Structures are given as structure tokens and as C-alpha cells.
Amino acid sequence: MAFRKIDLTPALRPLLLPSETLLFVQDAVGLYEGRYKAPNFQNGSAYLTTHRVCFVNNDEPRKYSLALELKDVERFELYNGFLKSSPKITLYLRPSNPSLLNSRDRSTSRSPTYSPVPTPPRSSTPLQSAVLNRQWICPICTFPNPFPSNFGPLAPIPPCLTCGVKPNRSVLDAIVNPPAPAKPPNGVSDDSILQAGIQRSKNACPRCTFENDQALRNCEMCGEVLSSDTVEDPLVTGTSLSRGESPAPTYLGNVLAGEQIDCVKLSFRGGGEKPFHEKLKGAMVQRKWLLEQAPTVPTITAGAANLTLDARESDAAPRAPAPTERIVGVRGLERQNLALRMNNQRAIAGAFEDLEALMSRAKEIIALAENFATQLADNPSLANSDAKEALSQSATLLALRPTDFAVTKDQISSSSSLSLYHAELARSIADFLADDRRSILKKEGGAITLVDLWAVYNRARGIELISPGDLESAAKLFDKLQLPVRLRQFKSGLLVVQERNRTDEKVAKSVLAWLEELSDVEARDTAAAGKWGKSVLAKDAAEKFGWSIAVAIEELEMVEERGELVRDTSFEGVRWWKSPWYTSE
Amino acid sequence: MLLSSSRSEIPDFTMTDPKDKAGLPAYYPEFYTFPPFYTRQPNAASWSSQLSQWRSFILAYCRAHKLWRLNLVDAMETDLFYNKSINRKLPLPTIREIVDDLVKSSNAEWLSSEKSIAYIYWRTPEDFASQIYLWIDETGQKGTVLTLLELTEGDNTTQQEWYGMDQAMLVKCLNVLVKRGQAQVFSVGDDKGVKVW
Missing domain, CATH: 1.10.10.10 (Winged helix-like DNA-binding domain superfamily/Winged helix DNA-binding domain)
Known part of the structure; x- marks a missing residue:
């Protein structure tokens, strides 16, 4: 399944994964599946992150928002547009789902009883994957034509690619409602149960009769789809349902869920395809998503490697060596604490040794800082309140890190007007305010003046500060974007940002x-x-x-x-x- | 509920005597001790309530004290506009605004365009005119000439509401009768006389 529904933040931006960062945003983007326009995905914003390409519909963002994992993308192409045709970026998908039936099954319902088939080797090319798709055989010249993806009761029937003769509709219908699973006719074959058993296990191809291995979904010889009893029913019902409700010539709803798409196109109606392409290129080279699976940066001393830096983590999965585990009671706790403290010390010492190390370990250090902050807050024994305040403040400062809140101008294409930048900024501010960890609005009693917001927000960004003018322009868009916060002007002209429901x-x-x-x-x-x-x-x-x-x-x-x-x-x-x-x- | 005691612009005369808990005569509105009462409320609804409280209080106060003309600057320092117990004073512009409102409803009249002194009519000139006519009628003095001083300072009129009335005001009231064709005002030297029939 190429596309996945995504969660949106309260501000209607894609919810980013912990290590994901936003690279680029472009509005006025339409989506194509294969060669056809996707009906509900024609006016939206495309978000390029290090991990995904997200599409958020402008009108009904909650309903029509999708993401495509970059790791599923095999290659991509830029098409510059011609006359009325907008520039497009085509993403060719990795053929992760070799069989139509498999993907169909997923599109209807993920049946737990159905065990997925092993994926084919990575080396398969788009050409191969096309062969794997459904085909119809021309009755005249027997050429296996690709099955039209827009096939429906009303759709025109395409002619055969070789001989140019339009087939009878029944030929295509037969593909949609495949005949009973291929078995040799009863009259010919022996009726013995043994034979039947062999037939079942052999999985014969309905076209060339080659007896394939049972695990295969497509014939090894001719590439024909091998039908299987287990998945047939959901397939048939699924198709008939979706066909019924969307006879549109362009596109069928369930195609979205991953049926035989080998490419996806992003149509850039408002321009911006070039920077998007550049950033996409960068993201595909960097392959940030691989980092997730990669082992974390080894801790500085091998001896402490088995202790994670994060105290919570070590609680959750105690991997301490066996002897310490055996020591129970206060002594055990003490020892555990000591080990943790030593490890923290090492981490801090190592992290601040040089800038490189600090950057690579920034996450852990920030986690440590947050940890210290909470510990400080809980600790009544710390008599010197000034020092406590200073410490906790510096800790919170560290914790206020720029994450996904920072939208910068270079993430927004220059071709689109400044308003897109402001809209994105508004979204990011809304996310920032809605963030539970900070609960800024709550701390401010539900309303924060624009000036205060500017200070807090810029502090959170740390770098790439925004100008007051940009903030004001962004705040003015809150209402238009239907964000959970709104800008309110008091009689005196004071501008305040507050929660929408605060009347x-x-x-x-x-x-x-x-x-x-x-x-x-x-x-x-x-x-x-x-x-x-x-x-x-x-x-x-x-x-x-x-x-x-x-x-x-x-x-x-x-x-x-x-x-x-x-x-x-x-x-x-x-x-x-x-x-x-x-x-x- | 709070408004009921002083809502009517002309409270009963009997209300002057009894004193309430705070040691103030009853014609004092209960808002007399309410600090925001001495600040001109910017809110229109609040102001209109406040204004009507002040109007009736000014009229009631002048009636109880038999005040015919109000010098605003002097009055500012009196109990009328200055509550010493809570240390609040109604500012002069606000007083002027209230008196202006009284003028609009012909309960007051500016003596000059500087708006520093105003006649306060806790009854309208028409009311006074009717009262004077009634009194003259009852005492059988129709057709006789009375001096204005006799009317306002005379021994016979001490019990009347207009007793002690400013001469200029009295002329205004009598002019109402003249207009009705029930009286005639004429001058006898410096004194003025009136004849009612």
C-alpha cells in the first residue's frame, strides 16, 4: 500500500515522526495516481519531509490527507510542463506488492488470517512490476494488454495495443470477475482425492497451465495472476462495491488504497516544482529514514554501553548486568543510581568535548536536561532556590528546542506568494501553542499578547528567528486557516492570541x-x-x-x-x- | 430591586425624616456608598442606570434642602457629590453631564452659558404654577394683587413647597399661569406683583 492516511496536528499540518523534519511545503498541488487524477486530491499542500511526502487537502484536510513513504519510492522524475499541462514530479514506487490480489486484499480489509506473501527481490524493475499487474488477452492477436485502471461499466474499452481492435466487453469483465479457480475440468481429470490434493498444492496457471509453486501469486511463465480461494471473496465484493459508487472515468476510489499503482504524480499548478525536486533529491540521497533502524550512536565508554542515558528507558527495559539485578533493596537502588549518575557524567563530559559530539548527542543531552529539570522541581532538599531557579531555567531553555515548529522561508517555494509562508508559519505557531508539553497558553491564562508570543516563539526556534511583521501577518491568518487559536484585537488595539473556544x-x-x-x-x-x-x-x-x-x-x-x-x-x-x-x- | 427605592424622580416628601442604617436620610440612594457610583461609567447601559440614580438623587437632595439653584463648584464639596466616608467625589464634568441631562428633561436650567450655576426644578414650572394657582384659589385671594415676595417669603406660605423659591424661578412659574391666561404679572417699582383670577 503506497499511501497511508496520516494524522494531522491541530493546526492541520502533518504530524511528524519524532526524528522527521520538514523540508519543503508547496501549495496548489494536485495528485495523480498513475495517469489519472485522484478526485479528492486536486487542491492541497504537499509537504516534503525527510521521511515522507504528505498531501493535505485544502478543503477537507481531515478526510483527504495522505502520506507516501519515501522509502517506497524507487525513483522520481521531473516533468517541466507543456502548454496547459502543469509541471509534475512523478514518483515511481517500489513494487512492494507483487500481486494484485494481495494489494486488493489490503485495500478492502486487512484480514488477520491471511498471511502475506514474501516480497520479491528488490531488483525487480517497474517493467516487471507492470507485468505483474492484471492483463487482458487480446482475442485477435493474443497480446497481453495491460488492464485499464479506469475500467468500469461505463468506461470506454481501450483497443489492443498491438492490433488496435477493441475487445468485447466480456473479455474485460472476465478479468474483473475471474472464473472459478483454475482446476482441470472434472471430466478430464481423475476424480481421485489424491489427484485433487496435488492440484491444489500445485497452483496451476489458468492461462498457460504451468504449475506454479503455491506461494506464488503470479505465474512464473506468463505472469498471469494466479487466483486463490482465500482472497477471492473480499476481492470480488470489494471491487463491485467501489465500482458501483464511483463510475467516474478518471479514477476509482479504491485505487488510492494501493491498487496497481506504480507511479504517483504531484502536479504543481502553482509552480514550485523545481525546489521541491531539489529537496526531494536531497532527501532521497540522505535517506534519513534509514537512521531509525540504525543502531544509536555508541556511547562513549563501552563499559556503560548497557545502560541507556535516559532513566525512563532504563526503567522500562532494565538491561543491567545480572549481578546488579540480584542486589535488592536500598543497596540495589543506590548502586543503580550511582551507575546512572556516572553514566550521565560521562555523557555530559563526552558531549561537550567538541561540537561534533555535541551535535550527534544533542538529543540525549536534551533528554538529560529535561530529566534534571523535573528532578529539580521535585527536589525539596535543594536549599538554594536561586541556583535551583537558574538551573531549571537553563534546563528548560535547552528543552525548548526547535523541532517541527520551525518553518523557515527556504522551506517555502519562492514561486508561491509570501502568504503561503505566513500560512505555514501560522500553522506552526498554532502547533507550538497547542503543544501539551509547553502548555504556553495555559500558563498565560489562555491568552498571550502578540509581543510575548513573539518572544517565546522565537526563543523556541532558537535560530531562524521571525520578524514581528511576519508574526502579525501569520496571526492574521488564524481565522482563515481555521486553526484552534485566534487573534483578537482589544479595543485599545492590543493584539492577543487565544484559544478559539475561549469566548x-x-x-x-x-x-x-x-x-x-x-x-x-x-x-x-x-x-x-x-x-x-x-x-x-x-x-x-x-x-x-x-x-x-x-x-x-x-x-x-x-x-x-x-x-x-x-x-x-x-x-x-x-x-x-x-x-x-x-x-x- | 436595587433601583426601586429611588427610581421615581419625585420621591415622597415623607421620606426625608427617617434615617437608614448608615445614618443617612432615606432620600440618599443606597449607591451613595458604592465607590463606582462616583466614576462616570464608560459602558452605556451602566451609565444610564447610574445617570438616573444621580438625577433622582440630585432632585431629592435639592428638595430636602430646599435648594433652588445649584452652584456646581460649591456643590462639589457638599454631601451631595462628596461622600467623605468612602472618600469619593463626583468629578465636575460628570456633574455637568448629569445636570445637562436634567436640563434636557426640563428639570433644570442653566443660569448662564458657562454652565456653572443651574436652577434645579424638582417640580416642573407647570407643577409649581398649578400649586400656586390652587393655593390662591383655596385661600380666596383670587383677584387680589400679591407681591412675589409675599408668595415666597410670606408668613402664609411657609408650609408650601415653593416657599423660599428664587424670584427668577417664580417669575418663570407665574409666566406659565400668564400663558394660560389665569394671571398677570406687573412691576411695582423694584417689586413685582401678580394678580390671579
Whole structure:
């Protein structure tokens, strides 16, 4: 199966794997399967990462988003476009699924009882893979023609490639609904059970009658598809269903799921094919996906190699030598701790030796830093709070690393307008804000001023900083892109980014509830003074809700605007009271 | 609920005597101790409530104190606009805004265009005119000439609402009667007289 459905982030970008990085984004891309346009995949963005090519539909991203693993791509070609035909990049897939039946079966349902057949040797070429596909035999010249991928009850029947004569429709129908599994006619063969057993095991080809090995799905001699009882039923039902609902001449829905596609085309209607091609070339050379399977960089001292750097990992899979395992109790724990600490020491010493080492070990060091940070937070024995703060801050700084949040201008094709860059930036910011690990919005009480966001976001990026102007332009696109955050302008002109579901009503409600709560306390203390409740300053609200002062003032004024608060301006500042005049309709 | 006690613009006269818990006469609105009451609310809905509270309070206060004209700058320092217990003072522009609103509903009148002194009509001139006519009728003084001073300072009128009324205001009220054709105002030297029939 070439394409896989992918998960999207809240901001509707492809969810990247841990080690995956984004290389390039291009909008206005359409998708072709083989030679035909894929109906629901004609207007979207193509994301090139180190591991995959992802397609995200613009209109219904959740429904029509796919990814193609680069490791399945054998080679690719650039087509520059001609007249009205847009430039395209063709990705030729590795023939990982030799048999039609196999891929068909996967397309309908992954039946657990069906054991996959071994894949053919890697050396198979696209030509071979084409042979493996379904064919129809010309009744005139007996040339095995490739089966038209758009075959349906309404589709025109292509003529034979050799003699040019159109076949009878029944010829093609016979391929779609193959005859009963090939067995010699009963009348001819001996009826003995033994014979039948041999027939079964021999797997004879329906066309040339060569008796293939049972494991094969295609005839060794003529390449004809060998039918198999086990997969026939799902195949037939699957095809009839999909045929029924999409008789379109261009394309059939289930083809997407991997049926006999040997190539996929990306059509670049808005240009950008050249940089995409370049980046793709780079990605295919680097083969980052191979790194995942590769063994991790060996630890610096061989002696500690059996201890992983990450404490959590070592907990999960204790591979400590046998003698230590046997020591139980406090001593065992102590020893384990000691070993871990020594290992950490070594890791840090090694990592900071030179820049190369640091880069290769960056991940582990960051994990360590995060570990330290949490340990510091838990550790009450650390008396010097200043040092603690400094340490944890530096640790969190390290932990705030640029990952998939960093969209840079060079990832966006220059041909498309700046707005694509801003859209991608907006998506990345939305992801950044939605990231649970950071929970930035939560820390900021659900709203963050654009200025603060700019600082935090740029700090997270570390490098490739963005300009305030870019941030503003990106933030203005939040609504258009239907992201989970939105930009809000207060009366004073202050721009704030907040969660989409955070409405004024909710804020007003929480503020009033808080005031109510305060006055309850007050009333119990001094019954007489409780007539008007208690008033607050913007500072108090900022403290209570985690807002910045500017946001607090704006939010309070927003509630005032709704008539639920009244202000009291005096020399000590503006105090806010629950409005006795407010009546909710 | 909170508005009910002082919603009517002309509260009952009997309300002046009893004192509430806070030691204030009853015509003081309960908002008198509410600090935001002394800040002009930017919210339109809140302001309109606040405004109507202030309007009725000013009228009630002037009535209780028999104030006919209000010098805004002086009044700022009185209990009317200055609550010393919570240390809040209604700022002058806001006072002016409220009086402006009173003028609009002809409950007040600026003495000059500087808007520093205003007549406060806690009854409209028409009301006063009717009251004066009724009193003259009841006391059988129709057809006799009364000086204005007799009306506002005389021994017979001490119990009347218009007792102590500013002369200029009284002329305005009597002019209502003149317009109705029930009275005639004429000058006798410096004094003015009125004849009602």
C-alpha cells in the first residue's frame, strides 16, 4: 500500500515522526495516481519531509490527507510542463506488492488470517512490476494488454495495443470477475482425492497451465495472476462495491488504497516544482529514514554501553548486568543510581568535548536536561532556590528546542506568494501553542499578547528567528486557516492570541465567579461591609488568571463592556466592581 | 430591586425624616456608598442606570434642602457629590453631564452659558404654577394683587413647597399661569406683583 492516511496536528499540518523534519511545503498541488487524477486530491499542500511526502487537502484536510513513504519510492522524475499541462514530479514506487490480489486484499480489509506473501527481490524493475499487474488477452492477436485502471461499466474499452481492435466487453469483465479457480475440468481429470490434493498444492496457471509453486501469486511463465480461494471473496465484493459508487472515468476510489499503482504524480499548478525536486533529491540521497533502524550512536565508554542515558528507558527495559539485578533493596537502588549518575557524567563530559559530539548527542543531552529539570522541581532538599531557579531555567531553555515548529522561508517555494509562508508559519505557531508539553497558553491564562508570543516563539526556534511583521501577518491568518487559536484585537488595539473556544462569555463568567467568591469571604469577615462585594485591581486579576497586566486590563474592560463590571477610578488606580446595575436579558 | 427605592424622580416628601442604617436620610440612594457610583461609567447601559440614580438623587437632595439653584463648584464639596466616608467625589464634568441631562428633561436650567450655576426644578414650572394657582384659589385671594415676595417669603406660605423659591424661578412659574391666561404679572417699582383670577 503506497499511501497511508496520516494524522494531522491541530493546526492541520502533518504530524511528524519524532526524528522527521520538514523540508519543503508547496501549495496548489494536485495528485495523480498513475495517469489519472485522484478526485479528492486536486487542491492541497504537499509537504516534503525527510521521511515522507504528505498531501493535505485544502478543503477537507481531515478526510483527504495522505502520506507516501519515501522509502517506497524507487525513483522520481521531473516533468517541466507543456502548454496547459502543469509541471509534475512523478514518483515511481517500489513494487512492494507483487500481486494484485494481495494489494486488493489490503485495500478492502486487512484480514488477520491471511498471511502475506514474501516480497520479491528488490531488483525487480517497474517493467516487471507492470507485468505483474492484471492483463487482458487480446482475442485477435493474443497480446497481453495491460488492464485499464479506469475500467468500469461505463468506461470506454481501450483497443489492443498491438492490433488496435477493441475487445468485447466480456473479455474485460472476465478479468474483473475471474472464473472459478483454475482446476482441470472434472471430466478430464481423475476424480481421485489424491489427484485433487496435488492440484491444489500445485497452483496451476489458468492461462498457460504451468504449475506454479503455491506461494506464488503470479505465474512464473506468463505472469498471469494466479487466483486463490482465500482472497477471492473480499476481492470480488470489494471491487463491485467501489465500482458501483464511483463510475467516474478518471479514477476509482479504491485505487488510492494501493491498487496497481506504480507511479504517483504531484502536479504543481502553482509552480514550485523545481525546489521541491531539489529537496526531494536531497532527501532521497540522505535517506534519513534509514537512521531509525540504525543502531544509536555508541556511547562513549563501552563499559556503560548497557545502560541507556535516559532513566525512563532504563526503567522500562532494565538491561543491567545480572549481578546488579540480584542486589535488592536500598543497596540495589543506590548502586543503580550511582551507575546512572556516572553514566550521565560521562555523557555530559563526552558531549561537550567538541561540537561534533555535541551535535550527534544533542538529543540525549536534551533528554538529560529535561530529566534534571523535573528532578529539580521535585527536589525539596535543594536549599538554594536561586541556583535551583537558574538551573531549571537553563534546563528548560535547552528543552525548548526547535523541532517541527520551525518553518523557515527556504522551506517555502519562492514561486508561491509570501502568504503561503505566513500560512505555514501560522500553522506552526498554532502547533507550538497547542503543544501539551509547553502548555504556553495555559500558563498565560489562555491568552498571550502578540509581543510575548513573539518572544517565546522565537526563543523556541532558537535560530531562524521571525520578524514581528511576519508574526502579525501569520496571526492574521488564524481565522482563515481555521486553526484552534485566534487573534483578537482589544479595543485599545492590543493584539492577543487565544484559544478559539475561549469566548468573552466564558471569561466574563469566570471573572464574576471569582468576584463573587471574594465577596463571600469578605462577607463572612465583616458582615457590614459586604454590601457591594469586593473590588479588584487589574493586577489582582492578572495574578488570579495568569494573564499579563495588559491582557487583564483588556479582559476586565471587555467584561465592563458587557455591563457586568463597573469601574471606580481613584487616585490608587481603577478598581473593578461587580455591577449592581447589570441585568442579564 | 436595587433601583426601586429611588427610581421615581419625585420621591415622597415623607421620606426625608427617617434615617437608614448608615445614618443617612432615606432620600440618599443606597449607591451613595458604592465607590463606582462616583466614576462616570464608560459602558452605556451602566451609565444610564447610574445617570438616573444621580438625577433622582440630585432632585431629592435639592428638595430636602430646599435648594433652588445649584452652584456646581460649591456643590462639589457638599454631601451631595462628596461622600467623605468612602472618600469619593463626583468629578465636575460628570456633574455637568448629569445636570445637562436634567436640563434636557426640563428639570433644570442653566443660569448662564458657562454652565456653572443651574436652577434645579424638582417640580416642573407647570407643577409649581398649578400649586400656586390652587393655593390662591383655596385661600380666596383670587383677584387680589400679591407681591412675589409675599408668595415666597410670606408668613402664609411657609408650609408650601415653593416657599423660599428664587424670584427668577417664580417669575418663570407665574409666566406659565400668564400663558394660560389665569394671571398677570406687573412691576411695582423694584417689586413685582401678580394678580390671579
